[in-house]
Amino acid sequence: xxxxxxxxxxxxxxxxxxxxxxxxxxxxxxxxxxxxxxxxxxxxxxxxxxxxxxxxxxxxxxxxxxxxxxxxxxxxxxxxxxxxxxxxxxxxxxxxxxxxxxxxxxxxxxxxxxxxxxxxxxxxxxxxxxxxxxxxxxxxxxxxxxxxxxxxxxxxxxxxxxxxxxxxxxxxxxxxxxxxxxxxxxxxxxxxxxxxxxxxxxxxxxxxxxxxxxxxxxxxxxxxxxxxxxxxxxxxxxxxxxxxxxxxxxxxxxxxxxxxxxxxxxxxxxxxxxxxxxxxxxxxxxxxxxxxxxxxxxxxxxxxxxxxxxxxxxxxxxxxxxxxxx
Amino acid sequence: xxxxxxxxxxxxxxxxxxxxxxxxxxxxxxxxxxxxxxxxxxxxxxxxxxxxxxxxxxxxxxxxxxxxxxxxxxxxxxxxxxxxxxxxxxxxxxxxxxxxxxxxxxxxxxxxxxxxxxxxxxxxxxxxxxxxxxxxxxxxxxxxxxxxxxxxxxxxxxxxxxxxxxxxxxxxxxxxxxxxxxxxxxxxxxxxxxxxxxxxxxxxxxxxxxxxxxxxxxxxxxxxxxxxxxxxxxxxxxxxxxxxxxxxxxxxxxxxxxxxxxxxxxxxxxxxxxxxxxxxxxxxxxxxxxxxxxxxxxxxxxxxxxxxxxxxxxxxxxxxxxxxxx
DNA sequence: GTGAAAGCGCTAACAT
DNA sequence: ATGTTAGCGCTTTCAC
Numbered sequence: 017x018x019x020x021x022x023x024x025x026x027x028x029x030x031x032x033x034x035x036x037x038x039x040x041x042x043x044x045x046x047x048x049x050x051x052x053x054x055x056x057x058x059x060x061x062x063x064x065x066x067x068x069x070x071x072x073x074x075x076x077x078x079x080x081x082x083x084x085x086x087x088x089x090x091x092x093x094x095x096x097x098x099x100x101x102x103x104x105x106x107x108x109x110x111x112x113x114x115x116x117x118x119x120x121x122x123x124x125x126x127x128x129x130x131x132x133x134x135x136x137x138x139x140x141x142x143x144x145x146x147x148x149x150x151x152x153x154x155x156x157x158x159x160x161x162x163x164x165x166x167x168x169x170x171x172x173x174x175x176x177x178x179x180x181x182x183x184x185x186x187x188x189x190x191x192x193x194x195x196x197x198x199x200x201x202x203x204x205x206x207x208x209x210x211x212x213x214x215x216x217x218x219x220x221x222x223x224x225x226x227x228x229x230x231x232x233x234x235x236x237x238x239x240x241x242x243x244x245x246x247x248x249x250x251x252x253x254x255x256x257x258x259x260x261x262x263x264x265x266x267x268x269x270x271x272x273x274x275x276x277x278x279x280x281x282x283x284x285x286x287x288x289x290x291x292x293x294x295x296x297x298x299x300x301x302x303x304x305x306x307x308x309x310x311x312x313x314x315x316x317x318x319x320x321x322x323x324x325x326x327x328x329x330x331x332x333x334x335x336x337x338x339x340x341x342x
Numbered sequence: 343x344x345x346x347x348x349x350x351x352x353x354x355x356x357x358x359x360x361x362x363x364x365x366x367x368x369x370x371x372x373x374x375x376x377x378x379x380x381x382x383x384x385x386x387x388x389x390x391x392x393x394x395x396x397x398x399x400x401x402x403x404x405x406x407x408x409x410x411x412x413x414x415x416x417x418x419x420x421x422x423x424x425x426x427x428x429x430x431x432x433x434x435x436x437x438x439x440x441x442x443x444x445x446x447x448x449x450x451x452x453x454x455x456x457x458x459x460x461x462x463x464x465x466x467x468x469x470x471x472x473x474x475x476x477x478x479x480x481x482x483x484x485x486x487x488x489x490x491x492x493x494x495x496x497x498x499x500x501x502x503x504x505x506x507x508x509x510x511x512x513x514x515x516x517x518x519x520x521x522x523x524x525x526x527x528x529x530x531x532x533x534x535x536x537x538x539x540x541x542x543x544x545x546x547x548x549x550x551x552x553x554x555x556x557x558x559x560x561x562x563x564x565x566x567x568x569x570x571x572x573x574x575x576x577x578x579x580x581x582x583x584x585x586x587x588x589x590x591x592x593x594x595x596x597x598x599x600x601x602x603x604x605x606x607x608x609x610x611x612x613x614x615x616x617x618x619x620x621x622x623x624x625x626x627x628x629x630x631x632x633x634x635x636x637x638x639x640x641x642x643x644x645x646x647x648x649x650x651x652x653x654x655x656x657x658x659x660x661x662x663x664x665x666x667x668x
Numbered sequence: 669g670t671g672a673a674a675g676c677g678c679t680a681a682c683a684t
Numbered sequence: 685a686t687g688t689t690a691g692c693g694c695t696t697t698c699a700c
Contacts, residue, residue, distance in 0.1 A: 023485075025677055036687045041679060052685065070484060073463045074404040075677035078692050083400070085462060087444070092430065104418065104449035111453045116461040118413070118444035123430035127437045135442040136411060136462050137399045158396060159349075234615045236623075260616055267619040289560045290586055293593040295621050297562075351693060362671045367695060378669065401693035404676050 024069050033063040040064075044071070077137050082161070086110055086316055087138035088119040089129045091145045093203035098286045098305065099144075105309025106142075113317045115140075134158040140316050145206060162319035164312070174308060175207050177334055179214025181301045182255035182283050185336045187222050191281060194219060194227035195246040195254035197261050200238070208257045211285070215255055227255065232264055239268030246280060247272075253281035253342065259288040262298055266341065270295075281342040296340035304333035350395050358389040366390075370397070403463050408487070412436055412642055413464035414445040415455045417471050419529035424612045424631065425470075431635025432468075439643045441466075460484040466642050471532060488645035490638070500634060500659070501533050505540025507627045507660045508581035508609050513548050515668065517607060520545060520553035521572040521580035523587045526564070534583045537611070541581050553581065558590055565594030572606060579607035579668065585614040588624055592667065596621075607668040622666035630659035 030037045035056060043052055043060045077083035088103065107117040120132045133141050133155050140162040141155050152163045186194055196215055198208040216226045228251055230242040243265060246254055256262035262284030269275055276282045276296055284291060287302035356363045361382060368376050369386045403409035433443040446458045459467050459481050466488040467481050478489045512520055522541050524534040542552045554577055556568040569591060572580055582588035588610030595601055602608045602622055610617060613628035
């Protein structure tokens, strides 16, 4: 009753095509180094199609020791909608390599990522934030062949250029005293620090003092306090960790009866849909999720093949979008 | 090199505990109807622990025919951060039943959800939006034992009450001519229609005409046009499909030099973090994701057990948050 | 109460 | 070029 439809196995396909299961496996998996006549090939494909054959994933991965499943672990943090674009791109790029992406949201009450990794038999797992050494070890012992990023910080690579671009934008517009709005959420801290680092280097390169970094929650009062402080210190432009934080800064300004960019210029990051709806419309630096996803996919494929892989450069993937706030 | 660590199998555990693999399986899976001495049980648990034994998921699901994996399919639509709360709750509730949740973002270029379902050998798949009859069939033939929601619209159940609550809020505040801001994004249409339906019924119940429904993108000009139309028609309060859309409406008002709630009251839905940062802070109706997740989990568990399950009521899971915009 | 043995559906040496 | 065969690690029926 529970399982009325008997599964179609490769045996069925073999029988219909008049060959052995081995041949079916070879053809369907397109194994290299085999010379199988076009004719046989076609018969097998046809048989598989008419039978609507779907290889049993568990059986396959049990036998092969690999699973073609890639797990993306998303930490429990307030992520903007941008991330879903990234996931889509990543999934698409992986799919082109025959890999399937599934994602796991690390929640406080959910199960540890290593458990999930083991349960789905993922052969690779990607962390949005780098894994600690212990976490990585746990993942490996949970069966993951590849764990990315392999070295802490590598995935944050895109973060630093963002901060750099933000600061540069403001510097180009004549600001000499910058501020940086860090997110209050602790899980976001690593990312925030990375972006701040980028801003620092941009200032240093321009012979300017480092930005005055302040962290703020998404509460108006909190943001208003930060704004007060920046203004008191002579800051004229602030880069925000992301657009949400930038919108908070804008709200903080409004709270004081001030506004951007006159009293304080502000530039966000991520280009969320509501950025242009802000008052005033928010300047922001957007990055090329498509490229990021494709690059990450390439790294996974390489890691799965046991090769080291250079992530390449971020060149050209950032774009600053100038709106009224700066 | 690629696989230096030999897997720890149940055989190892059996050996260390001095029993057979059968017994290990019985104990570790806590199979009912077996009377195994506490002593033996303990030995097995200990052995498993010291060996750090992790059952091989693929082998298990191959043999058992079930996988304990639940796949959540998320359609390609601009989702707010609220959804991740829901996913977390759902994952936690499923975890309590020994089920593991993974999610798949349906992208234009990704693979079809049925493929993913087959690849991960999910035994249940949940759609955020209902599946078409064909899609559900494909999922079943991909190995899914349960596909939810079983009947179109059931998952949208929460949508209608939202619209109802929004309209009621405005009606309570004396508005008699309502507007409804539908999202322009086509993928969001089903949800939007459902919420609108709820608003319609609230108006009908109050003896008022149905809300003037207009759809708007997240572009200021677009929203401004809608605002113009509402105002021309004598609308004094509008419910927006979600907070993003509501923020667009606020921006549209601003574009005309007007503001909420004086010129037009507006109430959103979802209570996104930036709702309170809007100008003016946005009134919104929030719903209890925790409860929604737990209920969905219960439905999955029931479906997996082959039982029909009543989703229960939405009673008390909605909360309207009054801020300055209404 | 516990163990032996037969698969689950597939892959991959090894034969032919 | 194709078939034979032996597992992958686990569950589960059936004897003991």
